[in-house]
Amino acid sequence: MLEAKSDKISVVLGTCHGVETDQGSERGNRKVFGVKYAPRGETEEKMLAADAVVVSAGPWSCAAEDWFLGAVQLPMEGVKSTSIVWAKPKNEDVDATALFCGEDDRFGTHLEVYPRPDGTIYICGIGGSDYISTDELKAGAFREECNAKDTRAEAAKNSFQQMSSMYRTDGELDRVQACMRPCPPDAIPYMGAIPGYEGAYINAGHNCWGIAWAPACGKAMTELVMDGQSRSIDLTPFDPSRFTPAAQRGGRGRKKKGMSVGEQW
Structure with a gap:
């Protein structure tokens, strides 16, 4: 969570439990004025005042259904x-060429190879x-610790x-890691305002493309929050309420299941 204080930004680490709201300016709307959370390592709930709340917690953003x-x-x-x-090779330069490999049935992989400026390869x-x-995810699975699968790292x-003969004879792994990619059922991110609430927004569900899309998404969401409308991007296709039955938008509703699009998209 980020807390804005005049001319600076403060980072507050904790687990969000919901939002505090009051009557909004329009009939039936609620206005967000705070975030309920427990600081990391603590159980006592606190409240962080807020004029606007942007839910952007990757796959765990789905918890906002309940908030x-x-x-x-x-x-x-x-x-x-x-x-x-x-790790960076000791006596060799790394060619700055990315590789997108086909399926390797021997190991069950479809490698994407990204050389980095420091000589390492991701x-x-x-x-x-x-x-x-x-x-x-709503229960917090792998939120604090997301470990790699050793068998897949070896593959x-x-x-x-x-x-690569060089990496076969002299290559050393720098690290093994894992991430949690957020995937809505239609492979389209959630970006926009929460229906029925003033000052509440979401920007999540970009799968592995979040880093590449971050500048454009950040600009669009900033325009939406500050000006009430995104001018740089039409956010209509990313409507956060597209899985919410029309009769229940802005009110209570049940979760709607979608179809999986698989691991790659």
């Missing part, structure tokens, strides 16, 4: 994916990811070493 009393339904699947990073597309349900290592 806004069913006004919006946010089905989400987490894809827990392992990745590896090769590799994803390892396959064998775990799929985490909306209910599990990625072996697959890449079949393509």
Whole structure:
């Protein structure tokens, strides 16, 4: 959570439990004026004052279904994916060329290889990811600790070493890691205002493209929050309430299940 204080930004670490609201300016609307949370390592709930709240917690953003009393339904699947990073070679330069490999049935991989300016190489597309349900994410699954799957890291290592004699003989792994990719059922992010609430927004569900899309999404959401409308991007396709039955938008509703689009999209 970020807390704005005059000319600076403060980072507040904790677990959000919901929002505080009051009567809005329009009939039936609620106005957000605070966030309920427990600081990291504590159980006592506190309140953080807020003029506007942007839910942007990756796959765990689906918990906002409960914070806004069913006004919006946010089905989400987490894809827990392992990745590896090769250490910089001692006496060799790394070619600045990304590789997008086909399926390697020997190891069950479809590697994506990204050289970095510091000489390390990041590799994803390892396959064998775990799929985490909306209910599990809402309960906080893997929020604090998201460990790699050792068998998939080994598969990625072996697959890449079949393509590079240098890494086969002298390569060393710098680290093995995992991330949780946020995947709405239609593969489209949630970006926009929460229906029935003033000062409440969401920007989540960008799968593995969040880093690449961040500048454009940040600009669009800033315009929406500050000016009431995004001028740079038409946010209509990203409507956060698209899975909410029309009769229940802005009110209580039940979760609607969607179809999985698989690990790659």
